[in-house]
Each structure stands twice: as C-alpha cells, then as structure tokens.
Amino acid sequence: MGAQLLSQSGTQVTIEVTVDLSRSLLTSEEAIQESLNEAGRIATTAALEYLDTDGSAIEIAGEVMRTKGKQPKAYQTPYGEVVIERHVYQRSGGGKTDCPLERASRIIITSTPLFAKQVSSKLAYGSAREVQRDLAENHQRPVAVSYIQRISEAVATIIEVKEESWDYVPPQLEAEIASVAIGLDGTCMLLCDTGWREAMVGTISLYDAFGERQHTIYIGATPEYGKKTFLERLEREIARTKARYPQATYIGIADGAASNWQFLNLHTQEQVLDFYHASAYLGAVAVALYPTHLAQQRHWLQESCHHLKHDPGAATQLYQQMLKLSQSSEHSKTIQENLAAAVTYFQNHHHQMDYALYRSRHYPIGSGVTEAACKTVIKQRLCCSGMRWKEKGAAAILSLRALVLTSTRWDQFWNKLNQYGFSIAL
Template sequence: MYKKYFYVALNMTAVILTRNEKSFTLQIEVPVDSDNMLSSEDLLQDALNEGGRLATGELLQRFEVPNHDPVVLRGQKLTYKHQVAKRYETPYGAFTFERAVYQGHCGGVTWSPLDHNAHIIGAATPKLAKMVSWKYSKIPAPAVAEDLESNHGRKLALSYIKHLSDAVGFLVEDHTYDEYDIPKLDEPVSSIAIGLDGTCMLLCEGGWREAMCGTISLYDASGHRQYTIYTAAAPEYGKSSFLGHLEHEIRRIKDRFPNAHYIGIADGAKSNWCFLKKHTDYQTLDFFHVSEYIGAVAQALFPDNEKQREAWLEDRLHRLKHKMGAASRLLRELEAVDLPKKTTANVEKLYKAISYMKNNQSLMRYYQSVSKNWPIGSGVTEAACKTLVKQRLCGSGMRWKHQSAAIILGIRALSQTKERWEQFWERFMAVHRANEPVSAF
C-alpha cells in the first residue's frame, strides 16, 4: 500500500518502526553533547526535524489515490500517467517525494491527487504555509527568515517567504472561507459599536495614501467589551472594497444579534457618518476628540494657571458625560467667552472648538450613552489603525505595492480577531475536502 519516497540530505537518525491504517511508530536517534546543554538541544532540534521530514513523507503518501484508480475532477475523467518527483517544503525541512500525476484523455495540464487531497499550497504543506504567513504578517521577511533559521532550523529564501504568504493571502481574500463564527461569550450582547477610521501609509506608486480600518465591537449590558471583529484595507480610491467588506460583516452580525443597539462611533470626518448612519440606530462623536478641542480652549482660557485649567476642563468634560443638554450649554458658554489673552493662537483654539461643536451637536448626546452603558470612544478603532497598519506597514523606509499591503492587512485582521485565524484554516481544509474528486470507474 505504501510506496517509496526519498529525501534530500537524510542522515537516517529517524526510522519508522511500525505502521497501520491509523498510526505509525517513529524512532529518532538523538546525539548527545554531554559537555554542552545548548549544543545538545541543537542536536535534538536537528533530530526532531529529520523525524518530522520522515513522518511528513509517511503522511503524504496516505493522500494518494489508491491503486492509481481514475478520478473525476470538475466533470472530466483523469487517468494515471506516471510518477513525478516533487520537492516539498515542511516546517521540519525540505524533501523530495515521488507522487502520481493524472491527465485527461486530451492531454494538457497534469494534476496531482496528493497535492489536492493533502491541501498543498504551492510546494508547502499546510502547516508551513500557516506558520510562515502568520510570521510574515507580523514581521518583515528578513526577520521571518532569521527566526525560522535560528529557532526552527529552517532556511527559506526571502522570495519564497513572500510568495508563500501571498498565496495564503489570496486564500484569505477568497470569500469561500469567510463565514466565521462568534466565540461563546460570557454575557448576552446588549450593544454593538461600529467604527471606522483611516491612517496613512506609503505606497510605491501614489505616495502617502489612507488605509482604512473598521471595527465591530460587542458589549454586554454593563458596557464590557466582549469581542471585536477587525477589518482593514489597503488604500483605494472610493473605499468601495473596504466598505463592501465591512457591510458584509455588519449584515452577518445583525443576523446574529437583531435586537442589539447599534451605535456608530467615529471622529468628525463627514464620510464616516455617511456610512455609519446607514447601518446604526444611534451615532456618537468620539468623546476623546471632543476632549482635545475643549482642552485647547482650557489652555486659551487659563494660560498661566494650570490648576484652574485642569479644574475647568475636568468639570466641563464631566458635565458633557453626565448632564443632559450639556453640549448645547457648553457651546453657548464658549460663544460668550472673553479670552484673557487674545493672541492669534488662542482665538484659533476657541473658534475651532466652537465650529467643531456646532457641526456635531446631534452626535454629542453623551448623557444618554453613559446612562445606558454604551461606548462613547473610538479608541478600539484608533488602536486598530496602529496595530493593523502602522506597526507592520509603516516601518523605516517601507514602501508597499497595493496588493502586497492588502494581503498583509487581510491576514493581520484575521489573526487579530479572536479565533478567526484557526477558523480560516479549518474552513480551508473543509472546503477542500468537500471538493475532493471521487473514484468513479
């Protein structure tokens, strides 16, 4: 039943002793350097990697079509042609394996049942693809290569790391795999906050452009955030791809939690509210943006008295959060202010605050939000801009092509949303199993 496979540079310190349909027994010989623990551990790592290559070869051969039976793929009958050697990349090292290839009666491209059934991505096993793409989404390719070699005993070219991550990224962008489940929550969902914001990154073509981030946060009745869905998109004109994906997530959440209160939270950018008003019942201007404007007025009012400045600011912000109608009263107060020092800078601070509050009065009903334990800040979304975009894509000297940035952001959003990275791989494997060809002749 089991055919022979061969390795590149195999030292034969690992052997398979027994095998059956359900398992096999692997024996590994580990050299020991009795004078140096670190050296012994390196020898152990090498032996384990060799055992991993041997075991992976054993696993791979079990995904072949038995007896070279013909198969049907997309309605076409394929028959066995011959054996072809292929180099496979695994977390434990590379090895070459002879596998069967099939072809239609009219010739054309050959097809490998083993690659299909084992879910090989290019030449990589799923485990290696998962590991490398996750690392590449967190750190640059040279750092990934250094980590793999130093900590796993694996040498991979920088170009291979990027190409393998790109392949996984294209799968992430395929909506076949994006019907994700919400993990079990401790408390019932009472309110759901939807936010979006942008942050700049540098593209190879187009210079500095705005990448978008969106968040959907689930809160219980006491205002505790239980779960957040993260989305992100590389810079694009019109933001249609980003908004379409965010709308898809919102529809799925509303199907799951139709009775929750939906709150839109963002800064004062008009484009944000055009989107949020379509998808939320209640909209709130980010309280901390308002605080910055009021804080600037406090500096203009009390330029030489820090104690008075802090007391005035604390009182006005407290009123905004806990007193009904406080926003309109504060606006009237600011319009009547007589600045002690009418410098250009101080006058500008005052009029910017007045203009900001006039334009956003309807979004500043903080008393109602606080009394119902609804969120009033967009910190979750602003943090997403930093953790999804800035930390990975805005390093010193970094420039990005649009597609490369989109792939990394897709993987980062997936891995940052609790349990989605694992669910993606589960769905990827399940969809492939559902599409497996069957022996029919």
C-alpha cells in the first residue's frame, strides 16, 4: 500500500496510489487517508523542487549571490514532513544566507502556506493542545504544541505588519449601504504578569436602507494603557470604510462610558446611546415610584421603555420626571442613590436617546453587535477555564481571530500573502 511517483513532465506529476482494503470500512478509510497523505507528500516535494532555482547566480539588493550547493531541509505540509535538497545562496564575502525557494514558496518558518493556514485557523478557535489532538486524530499529522504556537505567532506577525498596507474588500453585497454603525467596548481577560485587564473590541457594521445588517468588521486588541494602538487601528478601518462608502451615514453606538464618546464623536455624524443601557436605569425610577408594589413597577417600566423607544421627546420627559422625583426626601438612601445615578445618566445622555427618530431612519439602537464581539472575539477563546496569557500570545490569537471572524478576510489575507509574499523576518 502507499503511493509512488510514476512520472513528472513539466508542471504535471503522475502518482500511483495503492490501498489495501479491509472488511472494516473504518480501517479501509484510515488506509486511504494514509495513502493520500503519502501522495500529498510526493506531490508537495515535486511542487517545492519546481519552485527552486537552477543554481545560477542571483542578485538581491544590488549584490550578487551564488549557490553553496543544494542542502537538505525538512518542511511541514498538510500531509506530513518532507525533506528536499534546495539551493542555498550566500555573498562571496560570507554572511547571511538566502533561500530563493522559501521566498517563492511563501514558506512560514518551515511550514508550507497551506499547512500554516490550517494550523493558524484551528488555533483561532481552540487551544494549541486541542489543535494538536485534532491534527493527530483527524489528519494523521503528529505536530508538537510548540510548533503550532510558533507557526501561528508567525502568521499573526504578518497580519499585524501588513495591517496598514493591505486593504481588505468587504464581501459582495447586493444591498446598497445606507448607514455604518461604529462601536467599541472592553472586557476583562487574565494576563500572567498584571492580572485581570481590559481587552478591547471594535466593530464596524454595514446596514442597508431598511436597517438590516449586511457585514461586520471586527477588531480585537490586548489590554493597553490608554488604548492608543487599538484606537489607531480602529481609525484606519473607519477611514477605509468611509472611502468605500462615502454616501453612508456614520453612527456611533455605545454605552455611557465617556472614553467611548470621546472617540466616537470625532468619527460619526450621529451618536446613539445603547437603548438597553438607557432602559436599565428606568428600573430605579420604577422602584422610587412604587417601592412596595412589584406589579406596578413592572407595568410602569414596560410602559416607559415603550415610550422611550417609540415617542419623540420621551427621554427629556422621563428625565424631567425622575429629576422631580429625586427632589423628594421620602425615599430610602439606596433608592435615592439609584435614582440619582439615573438622573445623572439621562442628564448626560438624553441628547443621544431620540430613539423614535433613529428608528424612523432605520438606524440601529442597540450595541449588541459590539457586546457580542466581546464574547465571540475575546471571551470564547481567551477566557476559558484556567487560561492566563502573556501579551504576545494573546495578541497573536486576537489578530487571527478578528481576521477569521470577519467574513472573507481570512481568504483575502492568504491570497495577498500568496501574491505579494512577505519581507519580514520570522
């Protein structure tokens, strides 16, 4: 059983595959997979050798380099390890060597691009040990955990370095984009050195004229004092989106954190306070109005939330009602404190609560996309039981995960890498 190379002519490779069948289908399938992996190793070896030079002198950055002869090197592929003899070049005076084959093949560390793509994609969703188990169990590919981590960090480094220069195109959308909602939020993750810190997510969501979300761009960033790097990355994405959709209305949507609005006010035409954060404060008013009547609290809260969402001027009317109510000295200390917090919140944000107008224009009024991103981009991967992170490792995972979760970007990244290569040392 196995595979063998029958012939190679130009760009065509002919391989014969032999499989020993069994009365057990599972055993036969495992034999098929093993033979196909062997065929894959033969074909990949031929593909790598095809991309090597013929040994002639080459010129790099104005300097002539000559081959030192063919030297063996092991490469990791989706089908297993292959060892090939390839030309290694060096200047006449010595110094750093160069391998044209590795540049032409887009080798990452010692991995072929497809294997690097597979490994890093899997690591975006699960731990290195989970990836190791999956590769061994489902692909017959035993791989060390340390290698999985190295490859994925290398891919993440390319993503980060190329972020400024590589522009990603949104998927083909049938509907015209009428509005773009921009949000940012934070959630805590556990770092080895500094304990629990706030990591950040940013979302840029495209909506049609009927308020249906068509596409979302995700950005994730590890904890950072001042959030300077994260905000610069988000600004770049906003600038690219505005260049692509100049006719759209840009809407900032977030909770009441002042730092959110300091950023969003600079980049959006409309500002919308998340409806669910606003409505949550009405609970304190309901308790102040009906301290001992739970049913009446619920009824008033339901009516007031409906009023806030559907009626023009509702936020101002509710603010005036709770302000008057707060002047009473009949309430307990706890009720007074909760009511004061609601008054302050509405006083600061009622100009961002014209939900009837927003809904008539089909703007989103909830920051659920951004809050969900905190879970999907960060929590589901970086906050599993027992996980603690070093900054470098967490940054790599977030770079991978944001790219994988943003529709079509993962494939676009690999197409660009395949087309342009990368000039960074890994």
